[in-house]
Amino acid sequence: MKDLQSNSSASLPVYETFYAFQGEGTHIGRAAFFIRTIGCPVQCSWCDSIGTWHKDHLPSKIEKIPVVELAQMARMSGASFAVITGGEPAIYDLTALTTALHDQGLQTHIETSGAYSIRGDFDWITVSPKWNMLPLAENVQKASEIKIIMENADSAEEWWNEIGEYCLPNEVRLSAPDIWLQPEANSLSVELLDGITRAVKSHPRRYRAGVQLHKVYNCDMLDPNSKAPISLK
Template sequence: MEGKAKTLPVHERFHSWQGEGVHLGRSAFFIRLFGCPVHCPWCDSAGTWHPDYVPKNVERFTADQLADEASKSGAKFAVITGGEPTIHDLSDLTTALKERGIGRHIETCGGFPIRGDFDWITLSPKWQKLPLMDNLPLASEFKLIVEDAESIGKWISTIGSSFSEGRPVWLHPEWSQHGNAEVLETITRCVKERGDPYRAGYQVHKLYRADLLDPNSRESAPLGGDESKGY
């Protein structure tokens, strides 16, 4: 007798466009999974892990169900994100997507083993859980979250030896600081002074509120799950 199909806990799955990085502006199907042990205080997806926002009944889907939805969307690639998606074994999901001719992208902090076959890996390191050394060479692009004027220099000192001109290093203002002139000027100075591979980044989809046009997308919890930070 065959065993029950494995499932993944899904916070939301929706069709939008990639709002960050090299694939900015491209149609994409997003699969946001529940669970994250990292708990960044400024997390913009706290609904995937914060006890005040995670629903009592978490929906679960098989790899085939998710891949079928991604295929029906018409998007050329799916972005698996979270939370921290690599706490789950994503091998079945990436296989199902590949069988349907859909590109497999992932957004991860890099702090856990990456299980699955991906053709694009966005590695966004977090201080709360530094990336595994084995994951750094796997990154297609890096996304550094710039919390303050010192953030970029600290990341360069910590993992800068992994940065090369062939792989972009995006500098994103932490969202609660996206209007902070000092943070924005720090990013601008770095790009002007260092050049490639450093690039100024931004979460453009938030300006459009693009994700919310899909009824399966959820309103975000406040940053870090803290109402006082909010949007």
């Protein structure tokens, strides 16, 4: 693969781009331009972006878009930052894209499982760990925020036992990141929500309760470029 850092004509396989607002985490409610890449080896059964990786839903022609064009699209949207997501965007070298976005005056955010080395200059890193492929310690250590998908009422404790030591302040990150507890969208049971509440109340300096606000507003779908969610069922 050619070095994307020095290739001004670099392009990336993109599933969709759209203008909406960030529906999760610290930047919730802020207008954002989303760049969703193709491909994800992690492949969670409850994934809400199945179209980016499942063979039955992949577009027949995967479009590669020049990173300069992606950056121009992001700037023209009016957003102050771009979110690079997937799929799993970190399977690609994103250096050329983040450079192009910065050249257009936009901040760069990434949403990743943390299972792959992050290549690119990011202003904000969201790591959402998955059991299928555990995150690299280095990614957890430099994460701006952690987003834990609560599959059961004990998920917060289970993930803290797995990655908690890497969530502490370090030489790169002087304060501990916010850890958002996000209910898995297909399992909004009272037991699950109560489990999140108990975890937040038990560890008020560690956890924050999360929600997928963009799904409440359905704001993604107001952009005609956004693709409708796909289910495996």
